[in-house]
Amino acid sequence: MNKYLYDGTPEGLVSAIGAILESGDDPEKTVLGIRQDTLFEEGLFLRTDSAAAEALFQRLRERAPDAVQALWYFTMAETSELETSLLRYIALAFEHGDRVNGYLTHPDVKAVVAIARKASRELHRMKGLLRFEQLRDGTWLARMEPDHNVIQPLARHFSRRLRAQEWFIYDARRHSAAHWDGRALSFGTLEQFSRPELSPEEQQVQQLWQTFFKTIAIPERKNPRLQQSNMPAKYWKYLTEKQGE
Amino acid sequence: MELQEKITILSGAARYDASCASSGSSREGSACGVGNTSQGGICHSWSDDGRCVSLLKILLSNDCRYDCAYCVNRSSNPVPRASFTAREVVDLTMDFYRRNYIEGLFLSSAVNVSPDHTMEEMVRVAEMLRNEERFGGYIHLKIIPGSSPELIRRAGLAADRISVNIELPSSESLQRLAPQKKKEAILAPMKLIGAEAGVSLVERRKSRNAPRFAPAGQSTQMIIGASPETDLQILQLSQGLYRKMNLKRVYYSAFVPVNDDNRLPVLSAPPLLREHRLYQADWLLRFYGFSPEEILSDDAPNLDESFDPKTAWALRHPEFFPVEINRASYATLLRVPGIGVVSAKRIIAARRFAPVTHEGMKKIGVVMKRAKYFITCSGRPFEKIDQQPARLRQRLLLGDGSEQKQPRQLVLPGLFA
Numbered sequence: 001m002n003k004y005l006y007d008g009t010p011e012g013l014v015s016a017i018g019a020i021l022e023s024g025d026d027p028e029k030t031v032l033g034i035r036q037d038t039l040f041e042e043g044l045f046l047r048t049d050s051a052a053a054e055a056l057f058q059r060l061r062e063r064a065p066d067a068v069q070a071l072w073y074f075t076m077a078e079t080s081e082l083e084t085s086l087l088r089y090i091a092l093a094f095e096h097g098d099r100v101n102g103y104l105t106h107p108d109v110k111a112v113v114a115i116a117r118k119a120s121r122e123l124h125r126m127k128g129l130l131r132f133e134q135l136r137d138g139t140w141l142a143r144m145e146p147d148h149n150v151i152q153p154l155a156r157h158f159s160r161r162l163r164a165q166e167w168f169i170y171d172a173r174r175h176s177a178a179h180w181d182g183r184a185l186s187f188g189t190l191e192q193f194s195r196p197e198l199s200p201e202e203q204q205v206q207q208l209w210q211t212f213f214k215t216i217a218i219p220e221r222k223n224p225r226l227q228q229s230n231m232p233a234k235y236w237k238y239l240t241e242k243q244g245e
Numbered sequence: 246m247e248l249q250e251k252i253t254i255l256s257g258a259a260r261y262d263a264s265c266a267s268s269g270s271s272r273e274g275s276a277c278g279v280g281n282t283s284q285g286g287i288c289h290s291w292s293d294d295g296r297c298v299s300l301l302k303i304l305l306s307n308d309c310r311y312d313c314a315y316c317v318n319r320s321s322n323p324v325p326r327a328s329f330t331a332r333e334v335v336d337l338t339m340d341f342y343r344r345n346y347i348e349g350l351f352l353s354s355a356v357n358v359s360p361d362h363t364m365e366e367m368v369r370v371a372e373m374l375r376n377e378e379r380f381g382g383y384i385h386l387k388i389i390p391g392s393s394p395e396l397i398r399r400a401g402l403a404a405d406r407i408s409v410n411i412e413l414p415s416s417e418s419l420q421r422l423a424p425q426k427k428k429e430a431i432l433a434p435m436k437l438i439g440a441e442a443g444v445s446l447v448e449r450r451k452s453r454n455a456p457r458f459a460p461a462g463q464s465t466q467m468i469i470g471a472s473p474e475t476d477l478q479i480l481q482l483s484q485g486l487y488r489k490m491n492l493k494r495v496y497y498s499a500f501v502p503v504n505d506d507n508r509l510p511v512l513s514a515p516p517l518l519r520e521h522r523l524y525q526a527d528w529l530l531r532f533y534g535f536s537p538e539e540i541l542s543d544d545a546p547n548l549d550e551s552f553d554p555k556t557a558w559a560l561r562h563p564e565f566f567p568v569e570i571n572r573a574s575y576a577t578l579l580r581v582p583g584i585g586v587v588s589a590k591r592i593i594a595a596r597r598f599a600p601v602t603h604e605g606m607k608k609i610g611v612v613m614k615r616a617k618y619f620i621t622c623s624g625r626p627f628e629k630i631d632q633q634p635a636r637l638r639q640r641l642l643l644g645d646g647s648e649q650k651q652p653r654q655l656v657l658p659g660l661f662a
Contacts, residue, residue, distance in 0.1 A: 102594025105605035128289040128299075132344045142345070158345075160274065161281050165343060205340045211249055212341075215257040216302060217292035220501050220515055226295025230288075240346070241290055 003043035005035040006083070010075045012048035017087050018056035019046050027091035032083040060093060066101055067093035073116035076123070076148040085111040119148040126154050129231070131240050132167060133206075134199040140167035141195065143238050151178050152187065159185050206240050213241035246327060252337075254327040258307040258318050259353060261503075262466065263496035267299040267348035267383045269461030270405040278379025280342055280349070282405060287348050300351035300385060301341055305329055305367055309355030313412070313423035315471045317503040318355050331370045338374060342382055349383030349405070350374070356389055364392035364400070371403035383461075388438070390430035397434050398458075401441055406461040406493070409434050411486075414479045418472035422508055438463045439491045462493030469523060470500035470516040471509055475546035480526055480537035487531065497523045522548040529554055532586050533579045551642060556582040559619055560634055560641075566619045567626060571600045583616030603627055615641065 002025045006016035013032075020030055035045055061068050067090065074086060085108035092109060093100040103109045132140040140162075151171050155178035158167065162180075169178045170193060179186050236242040268286030288297040306328035307318045317324065329337075338350045352370060356363050367386055374380040386404040388397055400407050409431055413419045416428040438459065445458035465486065469479070483495045499520040502512055526548060529535035533555070540554050541547070549557045559566065559582050568581050570592060578589040591609045595601055600623045607613055617627035618637055 096598075099594070099597065102591065103598045104591055104609050105595045105599060105601060107608075110608050124285075124287070127283075128287045128345075130345050134344075140343070162279065162343065162345075163274065164277065164279050205344065208248060208252055208337065209341060209344070209346050211252050212256050212301070212303075213290065213292060213298070215253050216260050216298060217294040217296070218260050218501060219294075221294040221296075221499075221517065223295035224293065227291045227293060230291040230295060230297065239290070240344070 002030040004030065004032045005041070005043045005045045006032065007048055008034040008080060009048060011050060011053045012046075013083060013086070014056055014071075015049045015053035016046040016083075017090055018052045019049070020087060021056075021091060021094070027088045030084070030087065032087050034080055034083070056090075060090065064093040064096075064098045064100060066098040070101065070113060070116040073119040073123075074112060076119040076150055077115045078149055079115060082111055082115065084108070089113075119150070122146055122148045123150040123153055125235075126150055127157055129235050129239065130154070130158075130169070131238055132162070133240075134202045136197045136199050138166075138199065140165055141170065142167065143170045143172055143195070145173040145234075145237065146171065149174060149176075151176055154178075155180065155185055155187070206243075210241055210243070248333065248337075251327045251329060251333070252303070254325055255304045255307060255329060256302065258324075258355075259302045259304045259351075261317065261498060261501065262302060262351070262353055262387075263498045264351070264385065264408065264464055264466065264494070265297050265299045265302065266385075266406070266461075266464070266494065269493060270383060272381055272405075272460075274381030275379050278381050279339065280380050280382035282348070282381070282383045289345070289347055299348045300383065301338055301347045301349070302351040303329075303334070303337075303353075305331075305334065305352060305354035305363070305370070306357060307355045308357045310357055311355075311423070311425045313426065314504065314506045314508045315422055315468055315500065319504065322504060331366060331373060334370045335373045335378065338382075339378055339380065342380070347382075349380075349385070351385040351387075353387035354389065360389040360391035361393055361396060364389045364396045368396055368399045368403065371400065375403050385461075388434050390426060390434060392434070394434075394437055397437055398441060401438060401458040402456055404459055406464060407438060407459045408464045408466070409438070411465045411467050411482075413472050414467050414469075414474040414482055415472065418474065422471065435463065435465070435486075435490050435492075442491070463490075464494040464496060465492060466496040466498055468500050469497045469520055470512065475541075476519075476523060476526070476548045477537060477541040477543070477546040479523060480530065480540060483527060484530055484537050495527060497527070518550055519548070522550070522554060526554045534576055552638075553582070555580070556615060556641060560638060563634060567621045568619060569624070570606065570620050570622050571596050581616055581619050583612035583614065583619075614644070 004016060004020055006012040016032060020027065020032065057068065088108040089100065089112040092103065100109060101113055104113065126144060126146055130142045130144060132142045134140055151169060155169055159180050166182055167180050170190065175189050175191060177188055177190050266286055268284065270282045271284040272282045274281040286299060288299050290298040292298055308326040308328055309318045309320050312319045312321050334352065341347045342349065352367055354363050354367055371384050371386055374384065384404040385406040385408065386400045388400060388407050388409045390409060411431055412423055412426065419426055419428055441458045442462065445456065448455035449457065486492045486495055497520050499515040499517050500512065501515045502509065526540050529540060530537065540558060548554055552560065565580065568577055575589055575593060578584050578592060579586065588609050588611045592601055595605060595609060602622050606616065606622065618641065620627065
């Protein structure tokens with residue numbers, strides 16, 4: 001078994017995979033992990049090479065665009081366990097093209113596709129569950145703490161949908177933020193965050209929504225278990241309709 | 246009247262409408278406007294009954310001149326009445342949309358002065374949203390039976406989806422429970438909508454700028470369990486609506502007794518399991534190539550409560566099984582209990598690489614608990630299969646071990662897509 005190590009960054013991961021694929025080693029007989037710098041650690045460290053990472057992306061985009069999509073979702077999961085599976089998945093993607101995503105009976109393909117699917121599901125979910133509040137200066141703020149790092153594609157979704165208003169999305173788990181000024185998107189981090197004051201009419205609209213939410217349920221069909229399986233409690237913290245329950 | 250109070254009355258009155266779909270339309274918003282639609286639809290919340298909330302589902306008014314036995318808004322009911330102005334609905338929609346509470350608006354209404362009077366006001370709401378607010382989100386308008394073709398055309402041009410409620414599964418029941426409504430007044434707009442949508446498709450093939458007519462199609466809804474029709478009759482009606490009227494969706498709504506009326510059955514609870522089974526059977530019609538007569542017959546005209554309709558069919562057709570997973574066609578795979586549209590496609594994709602084993606079936610996401618009795622993988626059965634229908638029924642019901650079958654959580658596939 002060949003053993004390789006990388007520095008733990010997403011870019012390092014992709015560039016390490018590129019280097020291994022070029023080395024001619026059989027990916028099925030190779031493992032890849034993060035360098036821990038312990039005394040007895042085995043394996044060859046592969047230095048991060050941005051150009052090599054970019055080149056691998058380009059080649060994969062031509063050969064298997066759907067696999068690039070899966071890779072993109074995979075990085076949103078911010079997992080540091082499945083590097084070896086990802087290596088083998090990408091090797092198979094070069095061999096078979098986009099058909100690779102159908103090879104679910106292969107354990108490494110299954111692992112990567114499952115993670116990517118989970119990330120894409122949460123992205124879709126957040127498109128519905130994100131709540132904007134109007135601030136005193138007329139701009140809008142939405143806060144969230146998703147499991148996956150979905151802020152970039154999420155912000156792009158809202159830049160098409162709510163393009164006439166200036167807004168911020170804040171990921172409180174990662175202290176990252178997106179800003180739409182009506183024309184362009186920008187991303188950054190916020191170490192210190194406190195919610196600014198809300199606009200005078202915000203409270204009223206929130207109450208209207210809470211009233212609507214309460215009355216739209218059919219009392220004879222009450223089913224809190226189904227509600228929670230569709231909308232897990234971890235998302236309630238920022239849901240207007242779940243405040244004050 | 247305060248806005249709060251109006252919302253309480255008019256969303257409470259709208260909650261029995263089943264549809265909340267926001268799918269089937271994809272519109273890019275205009276540069277200066279607000280909102281777009283997404284092909285797959287987006288759920289924004291789930292209410293206390295577990296149903297998805299995607300649209301601001303509300304009545305323009307609950308002040309009704311009709312006296313339909315099953316309806317909470319019927320004229321003889323002593324409930325508080327309220328009406329919105331068009332402006333109020335428009336503002337509410339925009340306020341909610343900007344906060345990402347909703348995908349758009351689902352507007353329905355009781356009928357007071359006349360069908361045209363109500364329809365005109367509803368169309369005005371949709372047109373104000375599109376023209377004044379440049380609203381690009383989803384709009385679903387209910388069509389009031391008896392309104393003029395011109396208003397229906399305007400509704401179809403402003404909305405993504407329009408729907409006419411068929412209300413009950415037969416004209417006799419309609420006659421008995423909603424005597425002021427006429428079958429012809431319901432079917433005529435359905436036909437008109439189907440024709441207009443067809444014309445729009447042809448026009449749009451010639452020019453991309455031709456107007457869209459209800460791009461997310463038309464749907465309808467009927468109440469289940471308030472009248473004596475069998476499930477077979479209901480499924481045949483649905484099949485006819487899908488085939489002849491080109492409907493996108495038929496919604497089934499379990500009868501919730503909200504009125505005392507001696508024309509109505511007395512139920513201890515709404516027939517939710519029956520509603521669930523009908524949705525499953527409806528799926529078999531639309532995506533699995535089943536006909537109503539395969540699912541049910543005159544001798545057994547109602548769906549089995551213990552088994553989903555596909556498992557029930559499989560139990561009646563032992564000669565069809567076992568199905569060989571590595572050779573069977575897509576259509577054949579779809580007939581296996583536990584294999585859905587997604588897993589059938591995945592099986593076909595995976596077996597191009599290597600034969601699929603029992604272990605592989607689990608990876609693919611097949612519900613092996615049900616499928617294992619009906620398949621072989623490369624000639625191998627999962628275990629020695631006892632094909633005696635009576636035995637099979639029992640094992641499917643009770644599972645393999647001594648574990649008790651958990652009561653099923655009811656889900657409503659009908660509320661999304």
